[in-house]
Amino acid sequence: MKYSRQRELIYKAVVDNPIHPTAEMVYNILKKENPQLSLGTVYRNLQQLSERGELIRLSFPDKPDRYDGHTGRHYHGLCSRCGEVTDIFVDYFEDIDKIVERETGLKVASHNALFSIICPRCADSLA
Amino acid sequence: MKYSRQRELIYKAVVDNPIHPTAEMVYNILKKENPQLSLGTVYRNLQQLSERGELIRLSFPDKPDRYDGHTGRHYHGLCSRCGEVTDIFVDYFEDIDKIVERETGLKVASHNALFSIICPRCADSLA
DNA sequence: CCAGTAATAGTAACGATTACTACTTCTAAA
DNA sequence: TTTAGAAGTAGTAATCGTTACTATTACTGG
Numbered sequence: 001m002k003y004s005r006q007r008e009l010i011y012k013a014v015v016d017n018p019i020h021p022t023a024e025m026v027y028n029i030l031k032k033e034n035p036q037l038s039l040g041t042v043y044r045n046l047q048q049l050s051e052r053g054e055l056i057r058l059s060f061p062d063k064p065d066r067y068d069g070h071t072g073r074h075y076h077g078l079c080s081r082c083g084e085v086t087d088i089f090v091d092y093f094e095d096i097d098k099i100v101e102r103e104t105g106l107k108v109a110s111h112n113a114l115f116s117i118i119c120p121r122c123a124d125s126l127a
Numbered sequence: 128m129k130y131s132r133q134r135e136l137i138y139k140a141v142v143d144n145p146i147h148p149t150a151e152m153v154y155n156i157l158k159k160e161n162p163q164l165s166l167g168t169v170y171r172n173l174q175q176l177s178e179r180g181e182l183i184r185l186s187f188p189d190k191p192d193r194y195d196g197h198t199g200r201h202y203h204g205l206c207s208r209c210g211e212v213t214d215i216f217v218d219y220f221e222d223i224d225k226i227v228e229r230e231t232g233l234k235v236a237s238h239n240a241l242f243s244i245i246c247p248r249c250a251d252s253l254a
Numbered sequence: 255c256c257a258g259t260a261a262t263a264g265t266a267a268c269g270a271t272t273a274c275t276a277c278t279t280c281t282a283a284a
Numbered sequence: 285t286t287t288a289g290a291a292g293t294a295g296t297a298a299t300c301g302t303t304a305c306t307a308t309t310a311c312t313g314g
Contacts, residue, residue: 002312043302114241119233168293
């Protein structure tokens with residue numbers, strides 16, 4: 001894989017923006033300073049980086065995919081009001097992989113979890 | 128919501144097929160006996176049923192959405208070899224919602240989990 | 255500094271899904 | 285039961301997110 005300035009920018013845009021941006025968001029963030037950037041380049045690099053495990057790609061029904069720069073095992077929260085995606089850093093629940101293995105007989109490599117939450121901003125606006 | 132024969136068929140196709148079919152799969156299953164069925168009708172009803180909580184809609188990167196007729200809390204396994212989706216029925220891990228609430232301060236309603244597994248068929252073919 | 259390979263910009267194409275429209279089917283009340 | 289009106293359907297067009305293509309540009313090893 002050859003170095004490219006664009007890939008560097010795209011990667012940093014995801015890592016530096018904890019909002020879990022979509023491809024379009026990355027494009028909009030970067031095009032201000034890099035007006036020649038192509039949306040296809042953003043998509044291509046996000047895909048490559050995800051394949052290589054340098055980014056994580058998240059899918060939700062009826063919404064564009066989002067990308068996460070944290071590659072360590074962690075969970076996510078999805079605000080059921082505003083749709084915001086947040087990282088949830090708690091210790092990985094090792095046990096539950098073993099429980100599932102024991103109870104189902106399947107070989108379990110890992111799991112990921114999505115918590116349905118109310119984010120602080122939405123919680124406030126409700127109060 | 129008014130009764131329709133098509134909706135009934137679509138709902139049953141999902142509930143009766145534990146493969147977590149895609150919209151296209153549902154269409155193909157049903158069109159044999161119901162050649163007049165329209166793909167748009169399948170999509171529209173799957174969406175309505177998901178919105179009403181009678182089906183669950185699952186999204187994965189780069190794959191069409193899948194639908195699950197089990198609406199009770201449960202988990203899913205995704206075979207990392209063949210991509211097959213399976214239900215995983217183990218007791219809901221109530222504790223982890225509380226742990227996340229305690230550690231993050233967020234209001235947690237529930238979670239779902241996706242286990243990365245090797246399905247029995249793939250495990251066999253490797254042996 | 256140059257050759258060769260990989261990456262890009264720009265645009266076209268694609269697949270999954272939703273929207274639209276004229277026609278059909280439920281259903282509730284007369 | 286008939287019938288009016290609302291909701292649903294079939295068939296097709298349109299949309300959106302994403303990937304593919306192509307001519308040009310930018311890395312990098314020798």
